[in-house]
Amino acid sequence: MYSEKVIDHFTNPRNVGEIENADGIGEKVSSSCGDRMKVFLKVEDDIIKDIKFQTYGCGAAIASSSMMSELVLGKTLQEALDLTNDQVADALGGLPAPKLHCSNLAADALHEAIKNYRAAKV
Amino acid sequence: MKRIYMDNNATTAVRPEVLDAMLPFYREHFGNPSSIHWAGRETGAALEAAREKVAKLINCSPAEIVFTSCGSEGNNLAIKGAAEALRERGNHIITTAVEHPAVLSTCKYLEKHGYEVTYLPVDGDGMLDIVALEAAITEKTILVSAMWANNETGTLFPVDKIGAVARNHGICFHTDAVQAVGRVPVDVEAAKVDLLSISGHKIGAPKGVGALYVRKGIRLVPLIHGGHQERNRRGGTHNLPGIVGLGVACDLAGRDLPEVSQRLRRLRDRLEQGLLAAIPESQVNGHPSERLPNTLNVSFNYIEGEAVLLFLDMQGIAASSGSACMSDAFGQSHVIDAMGVDPMMANSAIRFGLGYDNTCEDVDRVLEILPAIVKKLRDMSPFYHERDAASVTA
């Protein structure tokens, strides 16, 4: 039911972990299943220099987290803000219909982290 | 990579003796058993021989067996059929919160048609309180439907006590014994059961066949109207190969049950104890003793069951999260939920259903692989890290 990309990112998730003294931390809990994702950012000159995540969730949630982190590492904050849930799902080669909501966690948590980073800077 | 199948509560492989017995009925003896010619006579005899075998396993008379296409059909036929036949006497049905979807959604359907349904709760072990059952009975109660063994946890209900209560009140008693038949001794007389559902593919018979025990004298409106097959209780041309297979599977189950159930219990206990010892903050869901010998439902806190299953699958190990139904795998299990298990613990529940072909090596391989999977997923889980932080702070 999962694409090879999903399985790959699920099996070997990129950027799992925590950043000490992160510049921004964001979090999202799925309203439909209670699954949860946490994103840690290191930002320099508006560029995401490092990103780590922790996810409590299904295969799709973990793969989405990993894919998201890969997609935005080294990108500007604006580019990261433009990332949508659909783009994450597409990059994974699609998700089964009942699993589409799982990709929401990733982009939402990322955007939350950026928001918190910006709020802290002000 | 060796494949290890531990999802026998979802479905089993057909046993070789069963398949051998079925094969002649596809091309050689393929007649319709309702026909009067040679082709029908051959299969007619096989049909009745199979009926006797099924009857023997559950201690009823052959005429009380109605062949169906699956356990779900049996549950629908029993519940809708009895509810309609008994409608004049009342409209109240008692069932439990942990039944299979084939029972629960049938009851929900009947609620739309003027029936009232009580869903009895279970305790933390998934056990039914017989006092609660007694208390739920009203003058209008016409049917009790309570499963023999739970498919997700393996918890065994006290069917004989339920049967005695129902009989005392003159209430019809249906039990979904799809997981029980062939795995634990099932005797419809001892348990005072009136209707009992069986599914072939859980006990080494093929998919596409099942049976419903209907106690003599119990009236039932058919679910599948049609010809005169099955004494007017189920229309449709008989699935002869499947029925023959079910007969042989029941025969084998009756013969092997004591030995196989002991062997599987030992394997299951080894798996259970090994996992609990190797993985902290894990727990068994289900009754400690009153449980199917082949079933282990176990939770590993802080992680998600589906993720565990995927990693197991990549190593060739097939297990499941409760109901075999994929869509259910995404939500929470209604069974574990009804047991009042903490939601995060509940979310990590996975089920091992051991089967005839499993070996000690299979168990040891799971014991070798699973702790590392849990560790990997916990390392990824924010809840797990927060727990560490919390305990460090404390």
Add this chain to the structure above:
Amino acid sequence: MKRIYMDNNATTAVRPEVLDAMLPFYREHFGNPSSIHWAGRETGAALEAAREKVAKLINCSPAEIVFTSCGSEGNNLAIKGAAEALRERGNHIITTAVEHPAVLSTCKYLEKHGYEVTYLPVDGDGMLDIVALEAAITEKTILVSAMWANNETGTLFPVDKIGAVARNHGICFHTDAVQAVGRVPVDVEAAKVDLLSISGHKIGAPKGVGALYVRKGIRLVPLIHGGHQERNRRGGTHNLPGIVGLGVACDLAGRDLPEVSQRLRRLRDRLEQGLLAAIPESQVNGHPSERLPNTLNVSFNYIEGEAVLLFLDMQGIAASSGSACMSDAFGQSHVIDAMGVDPMMANSAIRFGLGYDNTCEDVDRVLEILPAIVKKLRDMSPFYHERDAASVTA
């Protein structure tokens, strides 16, 4: 003694290619297609491949196919399911007097539940009058159920005209195509069908599997409530080997249909003409041209069909009297009855259903044997002798 099977309208042998395709799904690929592990993925793909094959044969999309356990289940699901789903719009159902018991007894059942059913008559050839159908439609009509091909006579209803009438009136149209699919071209688009029942064992697939075509957008209350299988339209673990077999049988039927139907038609015509020529006062029951190519229903006045069948059986020839159901064999056929056939003629009706394996020699053997059987029985029959006497007197 060579056995000759000519009861293919009752049931067929499984075709060798079908059985071969099924075999791996009993012990090797036995997983539940709803499971997420390897064992489920293997079978999940096979399930959908079979669905595509069935869909292709009747020109629908795979999502419109619901797998069932038999034709009778399909008829029950279609009629009860649509009747209930459309209950707010009306309570009137139109069917015909010559439907299979699975349709007729379902309609009788619905009559007890507030539905009104019109049973349209047929003419002497068993043909439906499309004008009578139009005339029967009321504001409350929600469903028309009319079979594609009659199982006893082979008469083909003008399904496309029925479909056009139903569509014009916005009425749901179900057709029992159990005898038609695989024997004549069936196209749900051309015929404007909304629901169509298929049974595997009539076309070289095994017993225990069938399908219901459900046009996209048609609402249906499930008959077998349960898990999320078949998009919530049919609960129960999929009968994978059976479903795979049905897929292959549909594939073969689509490929071979023109050639096989022509071959069987030639054999059938040879049998028909031979019998009519050899046996005076015999007649064909059914439409002269609009008829299944494999079916011959023939009456030999003054004698009883069952006696003919018994003698044929003793010579190894399997034929039947209309419905496969033995209990029916003793009463009169409701189909021949509805055609207004003289009762004594009707009582002698027997049905030959030719099949894939029949040869010209088979036909010639029947032609060799049957006239003598009829003669023997007529010699025993008082009616026959009285007729002789009457004609002598006249």
